[in-house]
Amino acid sequence: xxxxxxxxxxxxxxxxxxxxxxxxxxxxxxxxxxxxxxxxxxxxxxxxxxxxxxxxxxxxxxxxxxxxxxxxxxxxxxxxxxxxxxxxxxxxxxxxxxxxxxxxxxxxxxxxxxxxxxxxxxxxxxxxxxxxxxxxxxxxxxxxxxxxxxxxxxxxxxxxxxxxxxxxxxxxxxxxxxxxxxxxxxxxxxxxxxxxxxxxxxxxxxxxxxxxxxxxxxxxxxxxxxxxxxxxxxxxxxxxxxxxxxxxxxxxxxxxxxxxxxxxx
Numbered sequence: 001x002x003x004x005x006x007x008x009x010x011x012x013x014x015x016x017x018x019x020x021x022x023x024x025x026x027x028x029x030x031x032x033x034x035x036x037x038x039x040x041x042x043x044x045x046x047x048x049x050x051x052x053x054x055x056x057x058x059x060x061x062x063x064x065x066x067x068x069x070x071x072x073x074x075x076x077x078x079x080x081x082x083x084x085x086x087x088x089x090x091x092x093x094x095x096x097x098x099x100x101x102x103x104x105x106x107x108x109x110x111x112x113x114x115x116x117x118x119x120x121x122x123x124x125x126x127x128x129x130x131x132x133x134x135x136x137x138x139x140x141x142x143x144x145x146x147x148x149x150x151x152x153x154x155x156x157x158x159x160x161x162x163x164x165x166x167x168x169x170x171x172x173x174x175x176x177x178x179x180x181x182x183x184x185x186x187x188x189x190x191x192x193x194x195x196x197x198x199x200x201x202x203x204x205x206x207x208x209x210x211x212x213x214x215x216x217x218x219x220x221x222x223x224x225x226x227x228x229x230x231x232x233x234x235x236x237x238x239x240x241x242x243x244x245x246x247x248x249x250x251x252x253x254x255x256x257x258x259x260x261x262x263x264x265x
Contacts, residue, residue, distance in 0.1 A: 008257060012154075013158070013249055025046075026119050027116075041167055042166075060086065082133055146195065150196075158242075179225040186219050189248070193208065193211070218248065
């Protein structure tokens with residue numbers, strides 16, 4: 001894998017996964033969709049997602065020529081989408097710190113909802129800034145609908161599966177609804193890859209086949225979840241599903257970055 005963009009692959013996928021999990025988690029909290037889930041299981045998801053976001057920030061700094069000067073990345077918020085990306089990621093992490101503290105208190109429900117709105121807003125802005133960063137007019141292979149659609153699919157597909165690792169054994173109806181959502185996103189992700197010509201360049205065909213295999217396995221597991229009549233208390237299948245989905249999206253992002261060198265410029 002090319003060292004120049006290896007860190008970007010993991011940074012974009014992991015940060016989008018965390019952002020998607022946060023958006024879905026906080027939306028469920030706002031609409032009362034967590035009533036069937038124990039407070040303990042709900043709370044444990046937040047520090048794990050926050051840790052994933054922190055890991056992605058560390059990976060982002062590794063891509064810089066001089067990580068020690070990383071703080072300068074936010075010096076150009078008015079013109080640079082890169083600066084905005086780092087800013088919103090840092091802001092999201094800063095917002096999660098007090099949120100982690102109040103989430104362990106049972107008498108801060110209203111404050112928790114305020115934080116939910118803030119977290120959702122910043123997460124959406126983070127994903128949007130990442131999309132705009134790679135919509136570069138001079139790079140034909142990136143400046144097309146594939147890029148925003150791919151990033152949005154990764155955000156919500158990996159996000160919902162990660163969340164299910166923690167809360168997937170709580171309610172059969174929620175599992176079934178989530179499984180349908182996941183199936184739709186996997187199909188959209190594969191369709192998006194098929195349309196994207198970079199997936200079928202000679203060097204990328206083997207990668208596309210591997211990525212498709214992971215996605216098909218994920219589809220099979222998810223389909224079995226729909227027809228299951230009992231909850232899976234160990235959540236082992238959700239963990240396996242997360243590994244399949246995350247692996248598929250990482251390979252897909254690898255193909256995306258490889259297309260930079262083959263844009264015909």
